[in-house]
Amino acid sequence: MKTTRLILVGGFLGAGKTTLLWEAARRLAGRGLRTGLITNDQAPELVDTAFLSQGGVKVAEVAGSCFCCNFQGLIDAMSKVRAEAEADVLIAEPVGSCTDLSATIVQPLKEGFRRELVTAPLSVLADPSRLSDLLDGGTAGLHPSAAYILRKQLEEADIVLISKSDQLSPEALRALQQRTRQAFPEAAVLGVSAKTGAGVDVWLDAVTTRSDAGQRVVAVDYDVYAEGEAVLGWLNASIVLRGEAVDWNAFAAGLLRGLSGRFDRGNSAVGHVKLMVSAADGFLIGNLTGTADTLSIRNTLTPGSEASLTLNARVQMTPEALDACVREVLAATCAETVQADIVAWRCLSPGRPQPTHRYDHVVAAG
Ligand SMILES: Nc1nc2c(ncn2[C@@H]2O[C@H](COP(=O)(O)OP(=O)(O)O)[C@@H](O)[C@H]2O)c(=O)[nH]1
Ligand SMILES: [Mg+2]
Numbered sequence: 001m002k003t004t005r006l007i008l009v010g011g012f013l014g015a016g017k018t019t020l021l022w023e024a025a026r027r028l029a030g031r032g033l034r035t036g037l038i039t040n041d042q043a044p045e046l047v048d049t050a051f052l053s054q055g056g057v058k059v060a061e062v063a064g065s066c067f068c069c070n071f072q073g074l075i076d077a078m079s080k081v082r083a084e085a086e087a088d089v090l091i092a093e094p095v096g097s098c099t100d101l102s103a104t105i106v107q108p109l110k111e112g113f114r115r116e117l118v119t120a121p122l123s124v125l126a127d128p129s130r131l132s133d134l135l136d137g138g139t140a141g142l143h144p145s146a147a148y149i150l151r152k153q154l155e156e157a158d159i160v161l162i163s164k165s166d167q168l169s170p171e172a173l174r175a176l177q178q179r180t181r182q183a184f185p186e187a188a189v190l191g192v193s194a195k196t197g198a199g200v201d202v203w204l205d206a207v208t209t210r211s212d213a214g215q216r217v218v219a220v221d222y223d224v225y226a227e228g229e230a231v232l233g234w235l236n237a238s239i240v241l242r243g244e245a246v247d248w249n250a251f252a253a254g255l256l257r258g259l260s261g262r263f264d265r266g267n268s269a270v271g272h273v274k275l276m277v278s279a280a281d282g283f284l285i286g287n288l289t290g291t292a293d294t295l296s297i298r299n300t301l302t303p304g305s306e307a308s309l310t311l312n313a314r315v316q317m318t319p320e321a322l323d324a325c326v327r328e329v330l331a332a333t334c335a336e337t338v339q340a341d342i343v344a345w346r347c348l349s350p351g352r353p354q355p356t357h358r359y360d361h362v363v364a365a366g
Helices: 015-032 046-055 071-085 101-112 128-135 144-156 170-183 200-209 221-232 248-267 319-335
Strands: 002-013 036-039 057-063 089-092 118-119 123-126 157-162 186-192 233-246 268-279 284-289 296-298 303-315 338-348
Touching: 002 015, 002 071, 002 101, 002 200, 015 036, 015 046, 015 186, 015 200, 036 071, 046 057, 046 248, 046 268, 046 284, 046 303, 057 071, 071 101, 071 233, 071 296, 089 303, 101 118, 118 128, 118 200, 123 128, 123 144, 123 233, 128 144, 128 170, 144 221, 157 170, 170 186, 186 200, 233 248, 248 268, 248 284, 248 303, 248 319, 303 319
Parallel strands: 002 089, 002 118, 002 123, 036 057, 036 089, 123 157, 157 186
Antiparallel strands: 233 303, 233 338, 268 284, 268 303, 284 296
């Protein structure tokens, strides 16, 4: 059996993982490599899967539990997408609130699957504003236990990837890289922009040639980790929208603005809120990765009578409060002009992480 390379791209909610997966798959195809993608979430109805599947790339989703707590789910998804895509490379995106991946995923893979898999260095994406706030001693706008997860992700990374480098001047990027190296001296620190492509090939060169994955296992306090995840309400919904000549871009922007206003007024830190509206002529993606100034909408749809909305929200509030808030804002956005029929609606708070495996030591490569 041929060996397949697995590239794990971790990092906190909203760091830019899915956008980078998309760009990486495109560039790897240009290098003549077949790529399969694996997404992961605590519940189905995932915007990431719907978005990544648009490009004709094979995508498998592990839903209902994170990779660490459903290791077999990851193995099954890898087998499926490997077979379907005849993949040379698999890129997997773990849940953004997950950490301890070296101990729970990388080491078990190195030990149990070395004949069929080469695992690339663990890459962890970090949003520059959250990263610099963390380096300043802050909590990156998050609950302290959620900020603990962010820090642990960086501590265990083989490669720290500062994402969205297009938002920084070259000098500011260099300074942030320097500070990141000082704080996490064992990791390689690179900058990337999935938007402009800057730095993506340098990172791909590293993860398609190096096999020193999981160079360290870090101590993780599972009580703090569990609290960091539990402070987040998690909502995944799938809704059919109908109306007359509805301006879907205005609808999506109105919905995200309404939600953002409620979250900001209630001091409920946003991990990530994203939506996808699919209609006959294509799709649009909306994102919120923090306060209202982070709101963005990509792509334009022509007005139409029917569309499907997938909405994923990870926000620091109870699932009950999040549920009520999203229902109210959705109803207000639809008002008298759009009818919303809920196809699926799940609201939860992640349970305590209970990994299938946890290695306390580094498994030798090769
Ligand atoms: N400016 C900029 N924004 C980006 C870049 N990569 C991702 N984003 C934005 O960051 C937000 C979160 O991206 P996403 O890939 O969904 O993050 P994930 O939650 O880590 O998978 C979206 O609004 C993206 O458009 C980038 O390279 N530059
Ligand atoms: Mg994602």
